[in-house]
Amino acid sequence: DAMVIQNPRYQVTQFGKPVTLSCSQTLNHNVMYWYQQKSSQAPKLLFHYYDKDFNNEADTPDNFQSRRPNTSFCFLDIRSPGLGDAAMYLCATSDSGGAKTQYFGPGTRLLVL
């Protein structure tokens, strides 16, 4: 089945230690998104790629970076995680255009010690 895969499902890191979360897709969608979701809140868009074009949200901290080496893979790098970065990180994909459904991965839950 075509899908969005996120690894790992759970990630524990130390305060200030860089961490990378990964996302892959078999849907061949040209748009990929990274969301941060804290408990009992809506997903908050960090950035998205339209093909290789990177689109950062204005309020995304510089601590968050992303890479998309090819259509299938996208990475979220947190350079110096703080306690406030503990959250669920969701990757999603879609075709371009306003009516297109976003397909979400299962998420990676990040714990910062």
Place this chain on the structure above:
Amino acid sequence: AQSVTQLGSHVSVSEGALVLLRCNYSSSVPPYLFWYVQYPNQGLQLLLKYTTGATLVKGINGFEAEFKKSETSFHLTKPSAHMSDAAEYFCAVRAETSYDKVIFGPGTSLSVIP
């Protein structure tokens, strides 16, 4: 600024009762509207969406929603709740500034009481 509001952060219904989750939006362009469901420790899954045409939209798992332009609403309903419907529900509207993005509402947590 564009927004989505969902009245009631928590809704409880009895098993077999009507489910009604409310959503109001703002948009200066013709809206595309979505309802997503999120089960614990999972990603979001599309329930249904409205783009153009018929204002009553049917989705998966027996859910439906009606687009009412005059009320700027897109409420989600299901005639009879099942225990498996317990989840977080998010309403979303296409962003005016970028058609590849959506604006999510704050979510409504649905509990189903046996």
